[in-house]
Every structure is written in C-alpha cells, then in structure tokens.
Amino acid sequence: MSLAVAMKAVFAREITLFARRKSDWANPLMFFLIVCSLFPFAVGSESEKLKLIGIGAVFVGALLAAMLALPRLFDEDAKDGSLEHLLTSPEPLAALILARVAAISLAIALPLALATPVFSLFYALPTDVALMLALSVLLAVPTLILVGAIASALLVSARGGAILTAVLVLPLTIPTLIFGAGAALKVLFGESPAAEIALQTAYFLFALALCPVAAAAALRISTD
C-alpha cells in the first residue's frame, strides 16, 4: 500500500514541476518544430520528395527532441539533493524510477505526439499516415525515456554527460525507429501496419520490464 502511495507521490511531484515550469516540456516541442522545418530547406520543396523523407524526418526529430528531456530525469535532482531522498527511501528504487519515468513520458511524449500530425503537414503526408506516425511517436518516446533512464542514471556524476547520453541511448532506439517509421510507411503504401505496431509495442514492453531495474542499479553505481 505504501509503495503505491510513494509512487503516486513521485508521479505527482514530477507532474507538478512540469505544470509550474512549462519550458521543460515546451522547449523540446519548439526544438521538434524547428528540426521538422529544417529538412525541406536541405532537400527541396517538391511535395513528392518531401512525402518520402517526411516520415523519417518527423520521427527522428521527435526522438531527438525527447533526448533533450533526459537531463530532466536525474541531473537536477542530483544537484539540489532531492535524489538522495529517492535513494534513501525504503520503497524499491526501481518502482520509484518507474513512476518518475511515467510522469516524464506523459509530459514529453504526449505533446510531441499531439504535434506530430500538425508538423507532418510540412511534408504533405496524408492524414492516416500522420495519425499512424503520432501513435508511433507515442510509443517510441517512452521507450527512449526508459532506455535513457539507464544512461542518465549512470552519468549523473560523470563528465560530459549530455553528449555521452546521446551516444549510449540513440543506438538502442534503432529497433523502435525501424518499427515506428515502418508502420507509417506501411500505411503510406496502403498496407496493414499491424505487425510493426505489435513489434514496437513488444520492444516498449520489454524496455518497461527491464529498464527501471537496470536504471535503479545504475543509480546505485553512480551515486555510490
């Protein structure tokens, strides 16, 4: 019972922080918008060409934007000391990390997913493709944050954390990138995206099961 209370408290704290400091979720959104608008300048403005690169550009843009939120996981708390409170809690650390990851996923993934169909308009993507892409982003961003929790937990006390987090995390998001963009491509070609959605969900659930435990171990190592 008390575990549920503790998890709820951690979750509520994060959500309150996001509600009070809107730049935490708004800045990744701005970054996402700008990245999405850069590709047409580099590729050219023909809508046929844009349609082909659009899925990849929007999807990678969303993942990079979510990367920006990773320092939000542990870094600030390590600086102001509230991380110690988390570590000394009698409740399982993995569960508390899960609650925190859930709050951050909600605050980061939901705006990014809602913005995805809008930013897809830049690339002349059909509505059904854009909606599929939004669903993919909704699954992919929490996966990235789960995997990122391990890396940012390890790098709480390390030098050059931000870049190193990207080096460690991005290769591990390749499966979700393949399946997420693949689902939208299937819709674009008029085929059923069921297999891709299933596989992407599987990878998400796999990360959901293992990453909090690994992140807890990582946090114990780095704050030893």
Next chain:
Amino acid sequence: MARTEQQSNERSKARSNRASNPSPSIPLPEGEGSVEPTFTSVNVGNARAERFSGRWFWRFASPAAFYPLAGTIEKLCWFVAIALTIIGLYIGFFRAPTDATQGEVYRVIYIHVPAAWMAMVIYLAMAFWSALGLAFGTRLSFMMSHALAPTGAMMAAISLWTGALWGRPTWGTYWVWDARLTSTLILFFLYIGYIALAAAFDDKKKGDRASALIALVGAVNVPIIYFSVQWWNTLHQGASVRPGGSSMASTMLTAMMVMTFAFWAYCVAVAMHRVRTQIIERERDAKWLAGVKQ
C-alpha cells in the same frame, strides 16, 4: 591469511570480503623482504571462499597472480598469431584459386571475415567479464573487459572498412544498407559508447561498474537490433547481394580458418598486453609489483 594485493584503507571492508581472491596461496614475489600485508582481510574464510579456495582458477582472479600468467599467454599468442598469419596469408594469396565470379578482389575475405567474427565474439567476451565483475566484484574482470573493448572496436572498424573496399568493385558502391553491414556498424557504436563511458569517470571503480552495466544492456539488445535490422532490410529493399553464397573451395576455407585462428590469437595477445598495462597502472602502489621485474 595473507593478501598480496594492495590493501588500502579506503576500500571498505565489505568490499574486500567479497573481493577477488579468497585463496591464501599466492606466490609472493620475493622482493625487498618485507611483504607484510598492510591489511589482513578478515572473514574471507567464509563458506563460499573455502569451497572455492581449492580451485586453482580462483587464484588468478588476483591481479598479482594473473600478471605473470598474462605475460606467458601474451608471448605464446603473439607467436601463434604471427606464425598463423604468415601461413594463412600465404595460402590465401598464393595457393587459393581465383574466384570464378569475383576475381582477385574476393581475397579480402581473409581479413574481412575473421575481423567481423572477432568483433562479435569480443563483445560477448566483454559482456561475460562485465557480468562476472558485477556479480563477484572482481577487479580483474573489469580490467579484462576494458582490455578487450578497443580491440573489439578496431575489429568492427576493420570489417566495415575492408567490406567497403570489397563492396566498391563488387557491388559498385562503398556502402550498402545491408543487414550485416548495418548491425556491424551498430556494434561499433556500442563499443564506442562503452569506451567513452568507461573514460567518463574520475573514480575508476565507478567507471568499471557503470561500463559493465552498459555492456550488459548492449548485450541484451544486440540480438534485438540484429533481427530488427534484418526485418527493416527486407522491408525496404529486395534481398541484397550476398557474398559467396555457393560453397567455397577447400583451400579458401582453409586459409580463412587459419586466418581466423590468427586473429583470435592476436586479440588474446593484445588483450593480455593491455590488461598487464592496466594492472601496472592501477596497482602501481602495490608492494607485489615492486618485486616484479619489468
């Protein structure tokens, strides 16, 4: 119960109890005479330690005991590597026939294929030592893992580079997003991440365990990445050109196998050299090291 490793006070007692070396019978290098241990570890003779103390391999979990052995293995492997490389390259370049479809350019496989295999094997070995290190807290396991990583990254780079050189005349392009090429590239990224993470900590012990954890996370992900890349590859483009689908001439196979063993010996030799360097670096204040002739 004498422990020959450096025993400094900063190491916590709990840690030293589950540390590397439960065996009392380490040969002390008879140096300056006084090899009085600065710290006598208590309670090492617990049930587990006693159960294992009779097993010779636990002895070598101690850097002091492993250092001379690593030197012997290194010398042996250098000899084997050089001999087998000469033999393998001779068979490969002068005895093996020219390939019917690819001409002489196929001969890059004598470097390319062993390098690709070693890149995969070394990652597994790295994950193995990392797991061992995390489970038992043995310092030497982490050192082994660190010693393997640069060689693994180099093997991945060699296999990518030679693959590109082979691809240009054969496929007409340096790079194809073929499933195998792509997974080797990602493996290379994982090596880079491991090496960078290990270097990011001032506290070596922390860096050891952090990089070990990331090696394990990578090892869990490698099969997933491999199969998802295969899926992606078949989704986006037709079956890619595969090198040498037909059966190979037996001299070709012989040369490749000899070269594989040569690479294997080379990797072990280099890893042993690096592990010895690390032992010297980390244990530079230890008394046993003073007795070892450089």
